[in-house]
Amino acid sequence: MxxxxxxxxxxxxxxxxxxxxxxxxxxxxxxxxxxxxxxxxxxxxxxxxxxxxxxxxxxxxxxxxxxxxxxxxxxxITSGSLHPTNPLTKAKHRAWIEFGSSILNAIAGFYNAATEEAFEQKRQELVDKFAWIERHWQGNSYFAGDQFLLVDAVYGPIFRYFNVFDSITDFKIFVNTPNVQGWRQALRNRLSIQQAVTEDYPEQLLMFLIQRHSYLSNLVHSKTGYFPVGAN
Ligand SMILES: N[C@@H](CCC(=O)N[C@@H](CS)C(=O)NCC(=O)O)C(=O)O
CATH class of the missing domain: 3.40.30.10 (Glutaredoxin)
Incomplete structure (x- = not known):
């Protein structure tokens, strides 16, 4: 083709x-x-x-x-599929991809939460979601072993948020999920994941977080002293 x-x-x-x-x-x-x-x-x-x-x-x-x-x-449309061949396994990967979208919704709730109470609720929701993955983990470096697949492409951008969140303070999202932590690190090292954003991504994300005027925005100010030029 x-x-x-x-x-x-x-x-x-x-x-x-x-x-x-x-x-x-x-x-x-x-x-x-x-x-x-x-x-x-x-x-x-x-x-x-x-x-x-x-x-x-x-x-x-x-x-x-x-x-x-x-x-x-x-x-x-290209050779070398990024999906497993077994239909049931493939269906499960698609389900975890969908689960990845639900994590992204929870992340949006986390950075938009207006009060400490709402923020803590979203933080706990994230902890619970990663615990689900930990319980179902059968991977190695990547979700299904050593081969990078589409499901990995979905979680790379999810974990990237937490690199920036970690620069604010320790939100203790991954304390009980060692396998998820290992996966996170493997994805962080993957070239395609590194190259999917521009170099100023952390700065741009911090600026975006501050502009939410949320509970997390206040933490960015108080924990890092970060007040970027142009934030309002
Ligand atoms: N389900 C969509 C979600 C895409 C999405 O939410 N994109 C956001 C940016 S990350 C957007 O374009 N938002 C603009 C808007 O909702 O007005 C997909 O998987 O492509």
């Missing part, structure tokens, strides 16, 4: 975009990335994005939306 031209409509901090980028990099698919401002969405983007969300993958004149669909498509 000849490979069409790909353009990924992106945002610098979006974990769903990162899944697609990691898949593009793992599959060595040439592509162009176009970054947009989600607080001021361009008219052309509104016109082609049914949900008004990134990522979008432009495939020649066609447009694909939804990151999981984009990753599956990119996986299917």
């Amino acid at each position: 000849s490979i069409p031209e790909f353009e990924l409509i992106s945002h610098h901090l979006c974990p769903y975009v990162q899944r697609a980028v990691i898949t593009l990099l793992e599959k060595e698919i040439p592509h162009q990335r176009t970054y947009i401002d989600l607080s001021n969405k361009p008219g052309w983007f509104r016109h082609i994005s049914p949900l008004g969300k990134v990522p979008l993958l432009k495939v020649g004149d066609e447009v694909l939306f939804e990151s999981a669909v984009i990753c599956e498509y990119l996986n299917e």
Whole structure:
């Protein structure tokens, strides 16, 4: 199959975009990335994005939306699948990918929580979610052993948040999940995961966290003394 031209409509901090980028990099698919401002969405983007969300993958004149669909498509059109072959195992990987999206929702709740009580509730929700993975862990370096798969591409961007959260203070999310911690480290070392964001990602994320005006925003100020220029 000849490979069409790909353009990924992106945002610098979006974990769903990162899944697609990691898949593009793992599959060595040439592509162009176009970054947009989600607080001021361009008219052309509104016109082609049914949900008004990134990522979008432009495939020649066609447009694909939804990151999981984009990753599956990119996986299917190239050789060397990033999914297990056994149908049941593959279905389970897809389920844990979906679970990854629920973790992203919990992370958004964590950084947006307005009060200490709501924040603690979200922190505990994250602890509980990673405990689920720990209990079902059958991996090695990666989720299913030594081979990097799509499910790993989904969790790389999830764990990246915690590298920045760790720079604020120890939220004790992974204290009872040694296997998840090992997985986190293996993903952190993976080149495609490192290359899925720009170098200023930590700074940009801290700025974003401060702009939430949330309980976590206050912790960023009080624990790190960080007041970036331009934050309001
Ligand atoms: N289910 C979607 C979620 C994508 C998503 O939530 N993208 C966010 C940025 S990380 C977005 O574009 N938000 C803009 C908005 O909701 O207006 C996917 O997997 O692609």
